[in-house]
Amino acid sequence: MTSRHADQVGGGAHARFTALVHEHQRGLFAHVRVLYPHADADTVVNETFTAAWQRIDDIATDGAATWLRATARNIVQNSRRGERRWQALNDKVARLAPVALSPSPDHDAGIELQIVMDALASLSVSDREVLLMTALDDLSSEDLGEILGVRANAAKVRVSRARARLRAAVADRTEPPDQGGTR
Amino acid sequence: MTDPIDVLRSHVQSVALLERPHTDPADLVAAITGAGAPDIANRSTGADRSNVVALRCSISTAGGWFQKLECELATAESHFPHIGNAISA
Numbered sequence: 671m672t673s674r675h676a677d678q679v680g681g682g683a684h685a686r687f688t689a690l691v692h693e694h695q696r697g698l699f700a701h702v703r704v705l706y707p708h709a710d711a712d713t714v715v716n717e718t719f720t721a722a723w724q725r726i727d728d729i730a731t732d733g734a735a736t737w738l739r740a741t742a743r744n745i746v747q748n749s750r751r752g753e754r755r756w757q758a759l760n761d762k763v764a765r766l767a768p769v770a771l772s773p774s775p776d777h778d779a780g781i782e783l784q785i786v787m788d789a790l791a792s793l794s795v796s797d798r799e800v801l802l803m804t805a806l807d808d809l810s811s812e813d814l815g816e817i818l819g820v821r822a823n824a825a826k827v828r829v830s831r832a833r834a835r836l837r838a839a840v841a842d843r844t845e846p847p848d849q850g851g852t853r
Numbered sequence: 854m855t856d857p858i859d860v861l862r863s864h865v866q867s868v869a870l871l872e873r874p875h876t877d878p879a880d881l882v883a884a885i886t887g888a889g890a891p892d893i894a895n896r897s898t899g900a901d902r903s904n905v906v907a908l909r910c911s912i913s914t915a916g917g918w919f920q921k922l923e924c925e926l927a928t929a930e931s932h933f934p935h936i937g938n939a940i941s942a
Contacts, residue, residue, distance in 0.1 A: 684886055691878045700869035712875050716885070723885050779860075786860045805862040806869055833858055840857040 683726045690726070690734055691719055697807075698738050705802050706746045714749075718742045733816075735807075740817040789839035797832040804829055 698718060702711040718741045722729060729737050790798055803809060803817065815825035876884075 684882075687886065688878075688882050691882050695874055695876075695878050695881060696872075697869075699874035700872040703872045704865055704869055711872075715874060716876065716881065719881060720885050782855055782860050783864055785854075786857045786864070789857065790861065801858075801861060802865060805858070805865040836857050836861070840854070844854055 687719075687723050687726050690722060690729070694735060694738055695719070697735065698742060701739055701803075701806060702742055702746070704806055705743075705799060709746050709749065714742050714745050717745050721745075736809075736813045736816050739803075739807075740819070743817060785840055785843050786836075789836055789843055792839050793832065793835055796828070797835055800825075800829050800832045801836055 695715065699711050699715050702709060702714045706714065718738055721741050722734075722738060790801065793801070800814070800818070803814065809817070811822040811826040811829075814829065815822040818825055818828070820828070874881075
């Protein structure tokens with residue numbers, strides 16, 4: 671939808687922006703909380719929508735969710751650059767927060783989840799990011815590439831490799847160490 | 854064992870359902886656009902899209918940054934006391 675058409679059907683930039691906030695605020699907040707638990711999600715969301723207001727005429731309706739996630743990611747990354755002294759602490763919090771937010775699964779599922787989250791925490795920040803991003807939203811390679819600032823093919827490869835590393839890390843934690851090792 | 858990707862997806866989506874922003878969407882729109890927010894409207898006219906609004910949003914929530922970090926640490930420590938001790942150390 672073009673901005674001019676949006677103005678005609680939505681009553682202008684303000685109406686379009688209002689609809690954008692109502693449609694995407696909660697999803698974006700959850701996205702930021704899951705992806706960047708060390709960041710203040712309210713601040714990131716507020717700044718993201720402020721940027722959206724400034725660019726409201728340039729945001730395509732069908733690509734708004736992707737645009738917002740890419741902008742939120744940039745805001746988080748920019749804020750990180752000024753907070754190096756907190757980096758080590760934040761990394762520890764980032765690893766723990768997803769588990770701490772667990773909605774009390776049953777025992778077996780809880781053990782599985784614990785293993786997966788432990789394996790996830792052992793991966794690189796880059797792997798964790800794409801795994802959480804694709805787990806949270808059904809993103810196409812094109813959308814993921816736009817958020818990450820890479821080509822779609824590169825995004826697809828990154829996801830594939832990250833998933834392989836997660837499965838391998840889980841296998842390391844579940845398979846007996848001397849399996850098939852009898853002589 | 855269930856595919857780790859499915860476990861992760863299920864967990865993350867469950868967590869996301871529990872997450873709610875602390876700002877009402879109407880208030881957020883008013884704060885950013887200036888419409889309907891008297892304290893901001895006094896400083897900017899109409900639908901001013903200046904960075905002043907962004908700065909104001911940042912300042913208004915920046916105070917909660919360290920408090921939120923402390924809360925997350927407290928939550929994490931309650932689940933993993935031994936790790937929490939390591940963080941504190």
